Amino acid sequence: MPSSFGTALRVSVFGQSHSAGVGCVVEGLPSGFPVDQERLAAFMARRAPGNAPWTTPRKEKDAVRILSGLNPDGRTCGAPLAAVIENTNTRSQDYGNIMGVPRPGHADFTAWAKWHGEQDIPGGGHFSGRLTGPLCIAGGICLQWLEARGIRVSAHVAECAGVPDEPFCALDNSPEANARLASQMDALADGRDFPAIDAAAAERMTAAIMEAKSAGDSVGGLVECVACGLPAGVGSPMFDGLENTIACAVFGIPSVKGVEFGAGFAAARLRGSENNDPYEVRDGACVPRTNNAGGILGGISTGAPLQFRCALKPISSIGTEQDSVDLAEMKGAKLTVHGRHDATAVTRAVPVVEAVAACALADALLSWPAEPVNE
Numbered sequence: 001m002p003s004s005f006g007t008a009l010r011v012s013v014f015g016q017s018h019s020a021g022v023g024c025v026v027e028g029l030p031s032g033f034p035v036d037q038e039r040l041a042a043f044m045a046r047r048a049p050g051n052a053p054w055t056t057p058r059k060e061k062d063a064v065r066i067l068s069g070l071n072p073d074g075r076t077c078g079a080p081l082a083a084v085i086e087n088t089n090t091r092s093q094d095y096g097n098i099m100g101v102p103r104p105g106h107a108d109f110t111a112w113a114k115w116h117g118e119q120d121i122p123g124g125g126h127f128s129g130r131l132t133g134p135l136c137i138a139g140g141i142c143l144q145w146l147e148a149r150g151i152r153v154s155a156h157v158a159e160c161a162g163v164p165d166e167p168f169c170a171l172d173n174s175p176e177a178n179a180r181l182a183s184q185m186d187a188l189a190d191g192r193d194f195p196a197i198d199a200a201a202a203e204r205m206t207a208a209i210m211e212a213k214s215a216g217d218s219v220g221g222l223v224e225c226v227a228c229g230l231p232a233g234v235g236s237p238m239f240d241g242l243e244n245t246i247a248c249a250v251f252g253i254p255s256v257k258g259v260e261f262g263a264g265f266a267a268a269r270l271r272g273s274e275n276n277d278p279y280e281v282r283d284g285a286c287v288p289r290t291n292n293a294g295g296i297l298g299g300i301s302t303g304a305p306l307q308f309r310c311a312l313k314p315i316s317s318i319g320t321e322q323d324s325v326d327l328a329e330m331k332g333a334k335l336t337v338h339g340r341h342d343a344t345a346v347t348r349a350v351p352v353v354e355a356v357a358a359c360a361l362a363d364a365l366l367s368w369p370a371e372p373v374n375e
Contacts, residue, residue: 160208166197233370243299
């Protein structure tokens with residue numbers, strides 16, 4: 001079961017939802033970087049369960065214990081960084097009725113087909129959203145490393161339950177648009193409970209989520225992410241392009257079913273004269289005036305804000321009775337899922353998207369930099 005991604009910076013994730021703990025190993029972190037563990041804890045708290053009425057009531061502190069990779073001064077030492085989060089509030093008995101009856105929409109059936117019933121089932125095992133915790137450890141450290149180099153990553157709930165938020169001002173690359181984008185990113189950094197730009201949209205999304213929860217159902221949505229400050233020339237063409245690197249990591253987040261960059265699928269309905277981003281000289285440099293490309297051309301950064309959106313399906317573990325199959329008897333069965341589950345993955349996915357984007361960008365900067373990396 002491979003659970004790793006990256007080239008120069010490689011992240012491996014281990015653990016299951018109800019195992020003793022979950023964690024990660026990060027290889028390739030440059031030495032000498034101070035890891036602010038208080039900032040890391042604050043970042044982890046954004047993803048932690050039980051922080052909103054629509055999330056799972058499973059309470060976990062998600063305290064990060066770094067086992068290796070730091071010197072006595074708290075700086076990266078060049079060795080692989082290993083970290084773990086203990087699982088302290090599991091209730092495996094809640095999953096007794098799904099041990100042989102797979103949840104529709106979940107990986108229960110495909111895991112059974114691949115590992116012939118030997119997979120760890122309670123809580124979703126290795127397929128659980130619990131595994132996004134270790135991703136946030138790795139990504140939280142990479143976010144700090146990127147910020148030290150003037151690169152800032154931010155995400156928000158672009159849409160949930162069909163309710164849209166104000167989009168990032170990222171498809172325009174004018175100075176005015178860049179200033180507006182910076183303002184939006186600042187607003188999201190204020191510690192708000194719901195990670196949306198527009199407070200009124202956040203209220204409507206909250207109401208829609210709670211309505212689905214009360215009906216024993218769940219909802220999906222979109223997360224939009226931007227990275228500002230990335231210089232032109234980072235990345236590589238074809239199979240190691242920035243889109244490839246980011247998409248590979250983002251598709252590792254449970255529930256993600258689609259990723260698009262810049263204008264994305266809407267570009268298919270445009271003419272070249274509408275989709276192309278004209279160039280101009282600004283402050284002595286060649287820059288794209290608009291940003292339909294999402295900051296990437298040929299797999300390489302353009303210097304404009306890097307922007308992408310990912311679609312997350314509704315949570316599959318719902319309280320509504322569904323049709324399934326008893327795999328031992330190979331006959332139809334009715335299934336009502338018990339246990340503690342979120343009504344949507346979208347809100348808690350926001351810091352996870354930031355985390356995996358940060359890992360992918362750090363990997364690209366170390367693997368295919370615009371210029372030699374000066375440590």
